Structure formats: C-alpha cells, structure tokens
Amino acid sequence: MTVRIIDRRFDSKNKSSVNRSRFIRRFKGQIRKAVADAVSKRGIRDIDNGEKISIPGHDIAEPQFSLDHGGVWGQVHPGNDRFTSGEEVDRPLGGSRGRGKGAASKDGEGMDDFAFTLTRDEFLDIFFDELALPNLVKRQLAKVEEYKRVRAGFTSTGVPTNISLTRTMRGAAGRRIAIGGPYAAQLRTLEKTLEELLLTRADDDPEVEALRREIAVLRARIAAIPFIDTFDLRYNNRIRVPQPTTQAVMFCLMDVSGSMDEAKKNIAKRFFMLLYLFLDRNYERIDVVFIRHHTSAEEVDEDAFFHSRESGGTVVSSALEMLRDIIRERYASGSWNIYVAQASDGDNWNDDSPRCRELLTETILPACQYYAYIEVTDGAPQNLWEEYERLAASYPDHFAMQRIGNVADIYPVFRDLFRKRA
Amino acid sequence: MARKKKLAMLPQGSEWTLPAITEYDEAIGEVAQRYRLDCYPHQLELISAEQMMDAYASIGMPLYYHHWSFGKHFLANENRYRRGQMGLAYEIVINSDPCIAYLMEENTLTMQALVIAHAAYGHNSFFKGNHLFKQWTSADAIVDYLVFAKNYIANCEERYGEETVERLLDACHALSNLGVDRYKRSPKLSLEKEKGRQKEREDYLQAQVNDLWRTLPPALEKKAVKAEKHFPEEPEENLLYFIEKSAPLLEPWQREIVRIVRKIGQYFYPQRQTQVMNEGWACFWHYTLLNTLYDEGRLSDGFMFEFLQSHTSVIYQPPYNSKWYSGINPYALGFAMWTDIRRICEQPTDEDRAWFPDIAGSDWRETFDFAMTNFKDESFIAQYLSPKLMRDFRFFAVLDDDQRAKLKIDAIHDERGYRELRQQLSDQYNLGSREPNIQVWDVDFSGDRSLTLRLFSYMRRPLHESYDAVLDHMATLWGFTVRLEAVAEDGSVVPIAERMAEKRHHG
Numbered sequence: 045m046t047v048r049i050i051d052r053r054f055d056s057k058n059k060s061s062v063n064r065s066r067f068i069r070r071f072k073g074q075i076r077k078a079v080a081d082a083v084s085k086r087g088i089r090d091i092d093n094g095e096k097i098s099i100p101g102h103d104i105a106e107p108q109f110s111l112d113h114g115g116v117w118g119q120v121h122p123g124n125d126r127f128t129s130g131e132e133v134d135r136p137l138g139g140s141r142g143r144g145k146g147a148a149s150k151d152g153e154g155m156d157d158f159a160f161t162l163t164r165d166e167f168l169d170i171f172f173d174e175l176a177l178p179n180l181v182k183r184q185l186a187k188v189e190e191y192k193r194v195r196a197g198f199t200s201t202g203v204p205t206n207i208s209l210t211r212t213m214r215g216a217a218g219r220r221i222a223i224g225g226p227y228a229a230q231l232r233t234l235e236k237t238l239e240e241l242l243l244t245r246a247d248d249d250p251e252v253e254a255l256r257r258e259i260a261v262l263r264a265r266i267a268a269i270p271f272i273d274t275f276d277l278r279y280n281n282r283i284r285v286p287q288p289t290t291q292a293v294m295f296c297l298m299d300v301s302g303s304m305d306e307a308k309k310n311i312a313k314r315f316f317m318l319l320y321l322f323l324d325r326n327y328e329r330i331d332v333v334f335i336r337h338h339t340s341a342e343e344v345d346e347d348a349f350f351h352s353r354e355s356g357g358t359v360v361s362s363a364l365e366m367l368r369d370i371i372r373e374r375y376a377s378g379s380w381n382i383y384v385a386q387a388s389d390g391d392n393w394n395d396d397s398p399r400c401r402e403l404l405t406e407t408i409l410p411a412c413q414y415y416a417y418i419e420v421t422d423g424a425p426q427n428l429w430e431e432y433e434r435l436a437a438s439y440p441d442h443f444a445m446q447r448i449g450n451v452a453d454i455y456p457v458f459r460d461l462f463r464k465r466a
Numbered sequence: 467m468a469r470k471k472k473l474a475m476l477p478q479g480s481e482w483t484l485p486a487i488t489e490y491d492e493a494i495g496e497v498a499q500r501y502r503l504d505c506y507p508h509q510l511e512l513i514s515a516e517q518m519m520d521a522y523a524s525i526g527m528p529l530y531y532h533h534w535s536f537g538k539h540f541l542a543n544e545n546r547y548r549r550g551q552m553g554l555a556y557e558i559v560i561n562s563d564p565c566i567a568y569l570m571e572e573n574t575l576t577m578q579a580l581v582i583a584h585a586a587y588g589h590n591s592f593f594k595g596n597h598l599f600k601q602w603t604s605a606d607a608i609v610d611y612l613v614f615a616k617n618y619i620a621n622c623e624e625r626y627g628e629e630t631v632e633r634l635l636d637a638c639h640a641l642s643n644l645g646v647d648r649y650k651r652s653p654k655l656s657l658e659k660e661k662g663r664q665k666e667r668e669d670y671l672q673a674q675v676n677d678l679w680r681t682l683p684p685a686l687e688k689k690a691v692k693a694e695k696h697f698p699e700e701p702e703e704n705l706l707y708f709i710e711k712s713a714p715l716l717e718p719w720q721r722e723i724v725r726i727v728r729k730i731g732q733y734f735y736p737q738r739q740t741q742v743m744n745e746g747w748a749c750f751w752h753y754t755l756l757n758t759l760y761d762e763g764r765l766s767d768g769f770m771f772e773f774l775q776s777h778t779s780v781i782y783q784p785p786y787n788s789k790w791y792s793g794i795n796p797y798a799l800g801f802a803m804w805t806d807i808r809r810i811c812e813q814p815t816d817e818d819r820a821w822f823p824d825i826a827g828s829d830w831r832e833t834f835d836f837a838m839t840n841f842k843d844e845s846f847i848a849q850y851l852s853p854k855l856m857r858d859f860r861f862f863a864v865l866d867d868d869q870r871a872k873l874k875i876d877a878i879h880d881e882r883g884y885r886e887l888r889q890q891l892s893d894q895y896n897l898g899s900r901e902p903n904i905q906v907w908d909v910d911f912s913g914d915r916s917l918t919l920r921l922f923s924y925m926r927r928p929l930h931e932s933y934d935a936v937l938d939h940m941a942t943l944w945g946f947t948v949r950l951e952a953v954a955e956d957g958s959v960v961p962i963a964e965r966m967a968e969k970r971h972h973g
Contacts, residue, residue: 048509048564049487052517053571059520059529060540067537070632096545106535106636107935108643109902115926117866118876120891122794123785124862129883132872137786137864160541161548 068166074099079162079170084310087346089320089332095167098159175318175455193282202279211278219276224266231262292327292381292413294319295370297363299388301338302355308420312387313350315418315454319385322458327381333370337363343370358391360428364403371411381413390419392428401431409439416457417445476764480574480772487569490579491586497758498587502831503751505590506605508565510582518558518570519543526558528566529612531619531726533635559585561593561737563605576772583755588748595839596743598736608733615726622719634720637939638706638727644904645706645728646735648897668718701905701920705940706731708906714915715945724943739842739897746800747838749781750808753801783859794894799859803846806855807833817853843895851891853884863890868926902929904950916947921962923954934963941965 068075078097086095127133162170198211238255245252296316298304304312323330334349335341338356341363367384375382392400409415417432419425425447436443446457476493477486491510498505513521523540524530560566567585569578593599623631638645702708706728710721737744756773759765783798784790807825810818811833814826825833837850856879863876863886876890877883893899907920919940921929933950941948950962 049484049491049512050509051484051512053512053514055513055517059517060523060537062532063523063534063537064540065537066532066534066628066632067541070534104538105932105935107640107932107939109641109904109933109936110643110930111900111902111927112930114868114928115923116868117925117927118863118890118893119866120794120861120863120887120894121786121791122783122859122861123787123791124860124878125785125787127862127875127878129875129878129880131875133864133875135866135873137873158538158542160545 068162071099071104072170074103075162076170076174079167080174082167083171083317084313089346093167094162094164096159096161098157101158104158171317174451175314192285194285196281196283198278199281200278202281206279206282208278208280212272212276215278216272216276219273220269220271224269227262227266231259231266234259234262291329291331291379292323292383293331293333293375294323295333295335295367295382295384296349297335297337297367297384297386297388298349299338299358299360299363299391300336300352300354301358301389301391302353303358303389303391304420308389309350311420311448311451311454312418314451315387315416315448315457316385318454318458319383319416323383331375335363335366335370337366341366357393358388359396360388360392361396361399361403364400364408368403368407371408382411383413384408384415386415386417388417388419388428390421390423390426390429392426394427397427397431400428401435404435405438409435409442412442415439415443417443418454418457419445419447421447422449474764475766476579476759476769477575478766478769480576482573482575482578486575487578487582490575491582493759493764494579494583494587494755497755498583498591498751501751501754501758503587503591504594505587506563506565506594508567508586508590510567510569510586512569512571514571515547518568519547521558521568526560526568527612528560528609529616531616531635532623533639534632535639557581557585559589560608561589561599561603561605562608565590565593565605574772576769577776579756579769580752580773580776583752584748587755588751589744591751592740592744592747592838595835596736596740597839598739598842602736603733611729615730618726619723622723626719631723633942634723635727637943638724640936640939641705641709641943642727642731643901645704645731647704647707647732664722668722697909697911698906701907703903703905704728705904705906705919709943712909713944716943736842739844740846742796742800742803742843742895743838743841743846744800745797746802746804749777749797749801750804753777785860794891802855802858803850804834806852807837807850810852815854821852822850844892844897847895848888848892851888853879856884856887861887861891863887899924902927907951914947915945916949917944918949918951920959921950921952923952926955929962937963937965941967 075097078099079095082095082097086093121137198208234255238252238259241249241252241255294316298309298312320330320332332346334344334346336344336349336354337358337360338354339359339362343366344352363386371382404415419429429445429447432443432445436445444457444459446453448454476489477483487510519540521528522543523536530536557570558568565586567581567590569581573581593603593605599605619631619635698708698712706724709716710724710728713721713724716724756765756770760770781795781798781801783795808830810822810826811828811830814822819826837846841849860879862878863883865874865876867874877886879887903922903924904919905922906917908918910916910918917940929952937948937950945967947964947966949964952960952962954960
C-alpha cells in the first residue's frame with residue numbers, strides 16, 4: 045500500500061481568513077453595535093486591543109426546513125433504571141436533571157448570543173469606521189509602532205561585519221598581558237640571575253646552560269600565546285527601540301454638570317480615545333490626567349471621570365486653573381508634550397468665559413502642543429464657544445474646536461493634527 | 467517472511483517523529499492486510515491546531531468555496547477552542563482517493579497511531595466498501611470537483627459581485643438539506659465531464675426552461691392549458707434539483723451554482739446516513755488492529771493504557787439521566803454492534819441462533835464485509851441489533867405525544883419489547899423521518915407561475931419556525947410567489963405561508 049506522509053504544518057494557516065472577513069462584513073451592523081458597547085465599557089488606554097464581542101445568535105442563524113418539537117415522537121434512550129413496559133411517566137424524562145436541557149433546546153440551538161473574538165485590527169477598523177476617519181489616518185493609527193536600531197554596547201557574538209576592531213584588539217592585548225604576565229616576570233628574574241651568574245662562571249658552565257634552556261622555554265611559551273583568539277572578538281551590538289522617543293501628557297477635561305448625559309459623555313469618550321490613540325502612535329510614554337468639573341474642578345481616575353454624575357452649574361475656568369496648576373507642578377520641564385482635550389456641552393457662567401480665554405492665552409496655550417475642544421450639543425452656540433472662536437483665529441496650529449452632534453463629527457477636530465504627522 | 471524481524475517493539479514515548487509514524491503506519495497496515503481490509507491508498511497530513519480549525523470550518527475539505535457561514539463556524543470553533551471548552555477532534559478523514567487523513571501536531575505518538583488505525587484504515591475501508599459511498603461519491607473526483615467549484619464561484623463573484631453570489635449561496639444553503647436525492651441513483655462526478663459539459667448544459671438547460679415558459683400566442687393558449695398536465699408530473703423531493711432545472715428566471719451561472727451546492731450536499735449525504743456504522747466500524751478496527759499488535763508484543767503497556775483511556779472515553783454511553791447525556795452516542799452504539807456481530811459469528815448463544823440464523827457461527831470477516839457493504843444505519847440496526855445489546859444498553863422506548871399529559875414507555879429491553887425497540891431505534895436513524903418531508907407539488911403554469919410546496923406531515927410533527935426565512939430564500943430562487951401548505955395524515959390540506967418574490971432577477 046502506498047503511503048505518503050506530508051508535513052503541512054508550515055503551509056498557509058489562514059485559509060479561513062477570507063470567510064472570516066466576509067462574516068464580519070456581512071454582519072457589520074450587529075458587530076458595530078457590539079463594538080460600540082465594548083467601547084463604552086473599556087478604558088481609554090485599552091483601545092488598542094482585540095475584543096471579545098457577542099452578537100445576537102438569531103441574526104446570524106442559517107435557517108433550514110426542520111421539524112420542531114410537538115406532535116408524536118418516539119425516542120429510544122439508553123440506561124433504563126426503573127421503567128417497565130407500558131408505564132406512564134411525567135415529563136420531562138429523568139426528572140429535574142433533564143429539565144435544564146429541555147428548556148435550552150426549546151429556544152432552539154444557536155439562538156444564544158454568538159460570541160467571538162475580534163482581532164485588534166478588526167476591532168480598530170470598525171471603531172475607526174464609526175468615526176469616519178479617512179483611510180490615510182486609519183492606516184497611520186493602526187500601524188504597529190516602528191522601531192529603530194540603536195547602538196547598545198558590545199556583545200561577544202555576532203556577524204563578522206559587526207566586529208568592533210578596537211574592542212577586539214583591546215581585549216586581545218589584555219588577554220595577552222594577563223596570560224603572559226607571569227611568564228614575563230619569571231623571565232625577568234631568570235635573565236637577571238643569568239647575568240649575575242655570567243659574571244662569575246664560564247659561558248659553558250652547566251648551570252648557565254640550564255638557565256639558558258629555561259629561558260628559551262619561557263620565551264617559547266610567551267610566543268605561543270595567540271595574538272588574537274576567537275575569545276577576544278567583540279561585536280557592535282544594536283537593539284531595536286521604539287521609534288517615538290518622547291513623552292506626552294494628555295489632559296482630558298470634561299464638564300460633568302447635570303446637563304451632560306450619558307450619551308454626550310459617550311461621544312466625549314470616543315473623542316478622548318481617538319486623541320489617545322494618536323498620541324500612543326507618536327509618543328513612547330503617555331500620561332493621562334482626567335479633570336472633571338462643574339462649579340469646581342477635581343482630578344479623578346478614569347472610572348470616576350466617565351461614570352459618576354454630578355449636578356449643578358458650570359464654571360469652566362475652575363478646570364482650566366487646575367490644568368494650569370498641574371502643568372506647573374508636574375509637567376513643567378520642556379520634555380513633556382502637552383495635549384489637552386476638552387469636552388463640554390457649552391454651558392458656562394457668562395462672566396466666566398472671558399476668564400477662560402484669558403487663562404488659555406496667557407498660560408495654557410503657550411505650553412501646549414495642541415488644544416482640542418468639542419462642544420457636544422444640539423443647541424445654539426453660547427458664550428464659551430464665542431470666546432473660543434476668537435482664540436481659534438489667533439492660534440490656528442494649536443487650537444481646534446468643533447460642535448458635535450454625532451461621533452462622525454469628531455474627526456475634523458483632529459484633522460490638522462493628523463495632517464501634520466501624516 | 468520478514469515478519470520475524472519486524473516483531474521488535476514499535477517506537478515508544480509520547481513525542482512523535484516522522485520515522486516513528488511511518489513505522490506505525492507500516493505495522494498497522496500489515497495487520498490490516500492480514501484482516502483483509504480493503505482500503506484506498508492513503509495520505510497522512512500533519513497539520514497544526516489552527517489548520518485543523520480551518521479544516522473544520524470547511525467541513526474537513528482541503529479546499530472549498532468562500533462563504534461567510536464558514537467564517538462563522540471558524541470563529542465559533544476558535545472561540546470555544548481558545549477558551550478550552552472544546553478539544554479538537556483528533557482526526558479528520560476525507561473520502562477521496564487517495565484517502566486523506568489529518569494528524570494534528572499536538573497529538574502524542576499513541577494518539578497518532580490511534581488516528582492512523584481509525585481513519586486511514588477504518589474509515590478508509592468503509593468509504594471504499596459501503597454501497598452508498600460507492601454509488602454517490604466518486605473518491606477519485608471529489609478534490610478536482612471542489613477545485614472546479616471553488617474556481618467557478620470565485621469567477622462568478624468577480625463577474626457578478628460578491629454580494630449577489632452570496633445571496634444565492636445563502637438561499638442554496640438554506641435548501642441544502644432538502645437538496646438530496648434520497649432514493650435515486652446518481653451519475654458519477656468527474657472534473658473532465660463537468661468542465662466539458664458545463665457549457666453545453668447551460669445552453670441546453672436555458673433552452674429547456676425558455677421552452678417551458680414560452681409565452682404562447684393567445685389562440686393557442688387555451689388548447690395548451692388543456693393539454694398541459696400537472697407540473698411537475700411527479701412531486702419532486704429534491705428542491706434544489708427542481709430549482710436548478712426549472713426555476714424560470716435564473717441565469718445559467720446561477721443554475722450552475724445551485725448545482726454545485728446540490729452536488730456537494732449529495733456528496734456528504736452518505737456520511738449522514740451511515741454515521742453509526744461508519745464510526746463503529748472505524749472504532750472496531752482501531753481497537754482490533756492495535757490489540758493485535760499488542761498481542762504480538764509490539765506495543766508497550768504504557769501505549770495500551772493511553773490508547774484504552776481515549777478509546778473508552780470515545781465509546782462511552784452516558785445513561786439517559788446523566789447530565790452528560792445528549793442522545794445515543796453513535797461511536798458507542800456502532801462499536802458495540804460490530805463487536806457484537808463478531809461475537810455472534812464466533813460464539814453464538816441459543817438466542818443468537820434463533821435471532822440470527824444466517825450469521826450465527828459464520829465466518830465473521832465475510833459477515834462483516836457483507837454488512838459493511840450493503841447497509842445504512844437504519845437498515846443496519848433493523849438487521850443486526852441483538853437482544854443482548856439492547857439489554858447491555860438497557861434501551862427503552864419513550865412515546866412523546868403532545869396530546870397526552872404523560873410520556874408512555876413503549877417498550878423496554880425484554881422479550882416483548884425487543885422487536886418494537888429495534889424498530890424504533892432503526893426509525894430514529896431514518897433521515898426521512900427526522901427531516902420534514904417537503905416536496906414540490908405544483909407550479910401554476912398558466913397563471914401567476916406560483917410554486918406550491920407541500921409538507922407531508924408525519925405524526926403531527928410541526929415545522930420549525932425557521933421555515934419563514936427559508937421560504938424567503940425559496941422565493942428568491944424561484945422568482946415568483948411560493949406557497950407552502952401542509953397535508954395532514956388524513957389528507958386535508960392547510961396553507962401555512964406564502965411569499966411573494968420581491969425582485970425578479972433579470973440579467
């Protein structure tokens with residue numbers, strides 16, 4: 045019998061990837077909804093991972109003509125432990141243990157939620173889709189960090205082209221000295237004795253001969269120490285380090301007064317996420333500071349930032365003052381790139397708005413790389429918007445603002461930012 | 467001859483190597499030959515877990531056309547596998563010539579040997595011998611046909627758009643379980659013929675259909691109506707076949723795709739008809755082959771422990787009241803039946819002589835080949851299930867009538883119940899009674915061209931509500947209104963649902 049054994053393990057793996065992407069394309073609606081749910085649950089910093097999502101099983105069922113329960117069914121079961129012929133028994137068979145199963149099958153198989161895992165790329169793709177990002181930006185954000193190779197000392201292994209001559213020769217010289225040192229010392233003493241001996245003895249005296257032989261042996265030993273040995277070889281070492289080498293801090297400012305409801309906060313959250321993603325691609329290290337405010341501001345953690353509710357009026361300048369103080373205290377040195385993202389519904393005390401503009405122009409904007417403001421509102425612009433508009437004109441590169449009705453409006457805020465880096 | 471020399475112990479340990487697998491394959495093959503197992507040549511392919519999941523998603527086929535539903539299955543498997551809820555099957559075997567068996571890289575050497583014995587010799591010989599497989603599948607052509615199908619569908623996607631093709635495939639898949647000929651014989655599949663005749667067929671079919679639907683001049687119409695009889699003349703159980711041949715508005719390429727889905731469905735139909743026999747046969751042979759090797763001193767005790775551990779868990783049958791119970795395990799029943807048949811041949815009791823006069827005391831290998839060749843699950847059980855097995859399994863039959871408050875125990879494993887029990891169990895494997903009997907009944911030729919499907923109710927069993935969605939698909943394919951009505955056992959006809967075709971498919 046002819047037999048062939050074929051090792052296919054290294055053949056292409058992703059035969060199903062086409063089917064997989066078709067599945068995702070086909071149920072994009074449901075998946076997008078699941079992704080939206082997932083986005084509101086996950087932290088800003090986790091945006092860059094895959095996600096396990098589930099969509100309703102009913103939507104993706106593959107229907108066929110089939111029979112349902114009901115009517116008359118005869119069924120043979122194994123393991124009879126108590127029944128006799130002709131006996132009548134209660135439904136379901138097997139008492140309570142069978143019940144769970146019966147209930148589950150009544151709903152029909154596959155009617156449960158269909159759970160699966162999206163890869164990071166698939167997840168981001170759908171996330172970006174919702175934000176209506178242009179392709180160029182999508183690519184830029186989705187790409188994995190680039191690395192560059194930098195020198196990192198020397199190693200004892202490597203390829204010949206990387207041999208470091210100076211290091212190698214220095215090592216070789218050191219080794220020669222270390223190994224030859226004792227011989228050299230011995231040689232010196234012997235030569236000295238010989239010299240002294242020659243003063244008293246004849247040239248062919250046996251003792252002189254012996255000394256001369258000893259000296260010859262030592263010389264040979266020293267000569268036998270290799271000039272260079274594989275042991276001496278040193279190679280230039282290069283390691284990969286992430287390309288972005290600077291650090292940034294991102295401030296998230298949000299109005300949490302009573303008028304900001306969950307929907308508005310969710311839009312704001314996507315706005316913060318997008319900025320975070322952008323920064324994550326461009327900086328090696330990012331600090332995120334959350335400042336929420338109503339009439340007074342406080343610094344909170346992410347959870348409290350998005351999920352706790354406050355009520356009352358709004359004084360935006362309180363947050364800006366806090367922002368200014370934090371910058372001064374913690375991020376004063378020039379080594380931080382400062383980004384600020386502010387979200388609000390536009391409400392502010394009338395008298396406070398000019399104060400905001402003042403704070404921005406005098407202390408904050410000069411320190412910032414970029415300041416993005418979104419107003420999540422359907423109403424007419426209010427005084428804060430008007431004050432900010434005057435700012436935007438004088439800082440076109442640093443300041444962006446946008447009124448937002450839905451999430452697709454977020455991107456224009458970042459347009460300049462992305463264009464600059466693209 | 468060289469037997470003496472070969473009697474050395476086979477490689478041990480859990481790590482497999484290619485030479486070790488070759489050695490096992492040779493040893494198992496040699497024993498199989500002594501048992502006169504007739505197999506296709508086989509090909510063992512080592513694959514990784516991920517590739518196994520790929521294979522899963524496409525019903526084990528090495529290549530398949532693309533469709534989102536395969537992606538769905540892949541994602542489902544992947545998710546369950548990653549979370550450890552599901553072990554992957556140890557093996558997938560493909561009914562082709564040469565027979566392809568997949569070995570998963572994570573298996574131990576013992577498991578590889580088990581898989582080789584089970585798939586490459588057990589299933590393989592069943593594929594080659596059983597009449598259903600012989601008749602319905604041509605092992606030498608299937609891989610070529612799949613290549614043809616994949617390329618054809620890919621071409622259609624390019625020409626007519628992925629979504630158009632996807633909608634068509636959705637509709638075909640929805641009907642695929644009723645797209646098989648249950649009783650007719652099939653002509654052989656072959657790539658050459660398919661390719662050569664495809665164009666010809668397209669033209670011919672289209673001409674026929676056009677003829678069928680030619681608008682008759684008004685004067686002739688009256689006469690024609692009279693002359694025309696029922697169409698189709700006989701009710702057609704193969705819905706996909708009917709669509710392929712008679713749907714008026716399908717383009718030739720659409721007919722070809724319907725045909726592809728139908729052909730592939732038909733190809734897998736014997737596997738569904740012979741699950742108990744086939745799995746039981748493979749289990750019997752891996753058990754027998756490896757035990758023979760052990761008796762000859764070529765396998766270690768350690769090997770046998772590991773092998774038996776997985777063998778027994780595969781053929782375990784939980785009782786009805788266990789929380790693991792999910793129906794009768796085909797591996798358990800099949801293995802028990804084949805083992806039992808051998809027992810009846812070799813050590814018949816008086817009871818066996820009374821029940822199986824033909825085979826009691828006969829040569830077991832001949833009896834085996836006869837049974838393997840000529841039966842399917844339904845008839846195999848009706849023919850060979852012995853009273854001893856019914857006692858061993860402690861089988862009992864339950865009658866569930868939704869008009870009665872209680873379940874009735876129809877028969878148990880006793881003298882009075884054996885025949886009834888056997889009959890019922892056999893019926894349980896009759897695909898015809900497990901699936902709704904829906905047939906194309908009528909086409910309103912001279913009127914609105916509507917199509918009527920009839921459900922022939924059996925034991926008042928209702929249709930699952932999914933029929934709604936399936937009718938949509940049917941209407942898409944047919945292009946005109948589709949009606950579904952039920953015929954009760956007393957002959958009364960009740961309409962169930964009606965679908966208007968939303969869009970007619972023109973060019």
